[in-house]
Amino acid sequence: MLSTSKMPLPFRHLTSTKQLTRADTDAILQVAGEMEKVLGKGGDDRLRGKLLGSLFYEPSTRTRLSFETAMQRLGGDIVTADGLQFSSMYKGETIEDTMMVVGQYTDIICMRHPEQGSADRAAAVCPVPFINAGDGPGQHPTQALLDLFTIEKECKKLDGIHITMVGDLKFGRTVHSLSFLLGLYKDVRFTLVSPKELMMPPKVTSFFEEKKISFAQTEKLEEGLDADIVYMTRVQKERFEEVKQYEALKLKYVLTAEHLKGRKIVVLHPLPRVGEIAPDVDPLPNAAYFRQVRNGVVMRMALLAMLLGKA
Numbered sequence: 123m124l125s126t127s128k129m130p131l132p133f134r135h136l137t138s139t140k141q142l143t144r145a146d147t148d149a150i151l152q153v154a155g156e157m158e159k160v161l162g163k164g165g166d167d168r169l170r171g172k173l174l175g176s177l178f179y180e181p182s183t184r185t186r187l188s189f190e191t192a193m194q195r196l197g198g199d200i201v202t203a204d205g206l207q208f209s210s211m212y213k214g215e216t217i218e219d220t221m222m223v224v225g226q227y228t229d230i231i232c233m234r235h236p237e238q239g240s241a242d243r244a245a246a247v248c249p250v251p252f253i254n255a256g257d258g259p260g261q262h263p264t265q266a267l268l269d270l271f272t273i274e275k276e277c278k279k280l281d282g283i284h285i286t287m288v289g290d291l292k293f294g295r296t297v298h299s300l301s302f303l304l305g306l307y308k309d310v311r312f313t314l315v316s317p318k319e320l321m322m323p324p325k326v327t328s329f330f331e332e333k334k335i336s337f338a339q340t341e342k343l344e345e346g347l348d349a350d351i352v353y354m355t356r357v358q359k360e361r362f363e364e365v366k367q368y369e370a371l372k373l374k375y376v377l378t379a380e381h382l383k384g385r386k387i388v389v390l391h392p393l394p395r396v397g398e399i400a401p402d403v404d405p406l407p408n409a410a411y412f413r414q415v416r417n418g419v420v421m422r423m424a425l426l427a428m429l430l431g432k433a
């Protein structure tokens with residue numbers, strides 16, 4: 123019988139956390155734990171001869187560099203394209219044709235694109251495994267998986283977790299993806315802190331209602347600080363039509379060391395931060411967001427290896 127980590131994933135493309143089952147996340151978390159040890163030794167060469175197509179049509183530091191680091195730490199190689207203006211999509215080439223072309227060159231593709239739904243379009247035709255690296259305000263499944271891995275490491279549990287999500291819950295794809303993923307676990311509770319203009323959209327709250335998942339909504343940060351995790355997010359400037367509206371909302375919540383006095387709550391943030399977490403939080407043991415960044419490499423090593431059948 124195959125051990126859990128040798129079992130292939132029951133899908134070829136990863137576009138959304140909604141496609142994952144608890145058996146999938148158990149297997150992925152187990153492989154990520156193994157990859158953490160591999161990374162600790164500097165990597166290995168299980169993906170030698172394999173090529174990742176790394177397509178980023180929207181800005182990225184962490185997702186792009188961690189995918190590329192993960193591929194290279196496992197002995198593979200990369201080809202990259204960045205910025206719509208430097209690709210043939212600028213000349214009108216479709217997402218579908220782009221996949222058919224890049225899929226002739228590479229063994230696996232990750233793509234970030236500004237349009238919600240672009241990942242599903244890409245996966246529908248992609249001749250090699252495809253991973254969504256963020257599709258506009260839609261989904262960011264690899265971020266949610268690395269968040270899940272981080273929560274398990276930091277809190278030593280996933281069932282029974284109380285998580286507070288703060289900031290731009292309307293446009294933040296990371297909180298959407300993570301909500302669906304945590305919905306696979308037992309007795310998870312959510313406190314959702316946002317201004318009225320940036321509340322969690324019905325696609326997520328109706329999921330909570332359907333699954334009978336406990337959630338509370340408030341505009342006050344202080345009401346969310348009795349949780350296990352506080353997940354801060356950036357207000358997504360690029361999703362606003364009017365800069366004035368962004369300016370009015372951008373720093374509604376700033377987490378400081380004062381908020382955390384006497385609390386064990388773990389602070390996460392997908393980053394980049396633009397002022398939502400004060401620098402005086404950085405030296406505190408609560409601050410887990412840079413540990414979370416390293417887990418991004420580990421998780422993407424796991425996903426690349428699993429989707430290429432080399433876990």
Ligand code: CP
Pocket residue numbers: 181182183184185186256265392393394
């Ligand atoms: N967390 C995240 O997606 O960061 P980047 O936008 O830098 O990739």
